Amino acid sequence: MKYSAIYLAIFIERSNRFIARCRLLNTGEEIITHVKNTGRSKELLLPNALVAVNHQPSDKRKTAYDLIAVKKGEMWINIDSQIPNALAAEGILSGKIKLPGLKGSINYLKREYTYERSKFDIYFETDQQEKGFVEVKGMTLENYEIGAFPDAPTLRGLKHVEELRLAQTMEYHCYVLFVVQFPTIQTATIHREMQPALYEAVEKAKADGVQILAYNCDVDQESISIKEAVPFDLNQKFIDPNQ
Known part of the structure; x- marks a missing residue:
């Protein structure tokens, strides 16, 4: 982009x-x-x-x-909140972003898909009749090469994680994808102190089979592009630079 x-x-x-x-x-x-x-x-x-x-x-x-x-x-x-969804869709379709656990190849993708009470960022289908959702979150908060989400409480993000968990029980393949909008990072995590309820929701969703992914980006003042997968560790300690 x-x-x-x-x-x-x-x-x-x-x-x-x-x-x-x-x-x-x-x-x-x-x-x-x-x-x-x-x-x-x-x-x-x-x-x-x-x-x-x-x-x-x-x-x-x-x-x-x-x-x-x-x-x-x-x-x-990069702090453009409209960019992560576009990068995610492009990356998934091109194969740059891998969605683990799928048997088939993605042959249909739609952005902004309404399911039950939520509008998920991405809906997809594969040539093996698999269906799933990807909820995309941009990550801009960084300290000591650790990336964390969120930098402010997000009720919308919490709702989406909880409803992904429900969709997972209905045999959809569900993912939370963090697009890390900077290049230098060792690990991505949830900012537990900022929003304990989101941490708990992600913990439960992960236990129920929702997969949590993170990809960092190459960024300069004029462009941003997906770089590679980075580790996501829910238990990684994060020191908020604003405290």
Whole structure:
């Protein structure tokens, strides 16, 4: 996934969940940007952080720029919450992302599929009459090369994990896929202290056969692509950089 019109800027402040002020490096102009992630991102969106903004002017928009990535040390972290689903669908269809436990090859995939009370990110079928769901979560929180989800409590995420667990009992093949939106990571995990209920739901889902996967990404200021599978360890200790 490559963005079309990237400019580098210095982050000034986040006015609210959706809006931030930045200063373009090339002109010094102060701009208002749309933050494409409603998570907290406190450890990333710091004053004077180097960020990448995508210029997308339109009469239908309140801002002409989207804030899509932040430089943390030597590493770019993509914070565009719309990207993980697209990367996941493309990766599954191309075979870059493997879904363990399937006997057949995926021959049908649909995004945003409604099942019972949930709308799962991906529904698929295989040539061996297998059916399943993949719920995709973007991961942007990192500390000491450990990635964690979530960086803020998510009732929607909790609901989806619980309903994947139910779908698994109905003979669907169910997966939670974390798309780690940065390259350097040793292990991915659940931020237990942030949301104990989500940790417990993932623990129960995993025990009932829902598979938990994580793939990291190659990221720079202009692009992001799936890199490789990384270990997921529910018991990995995570130190929140914001505490």
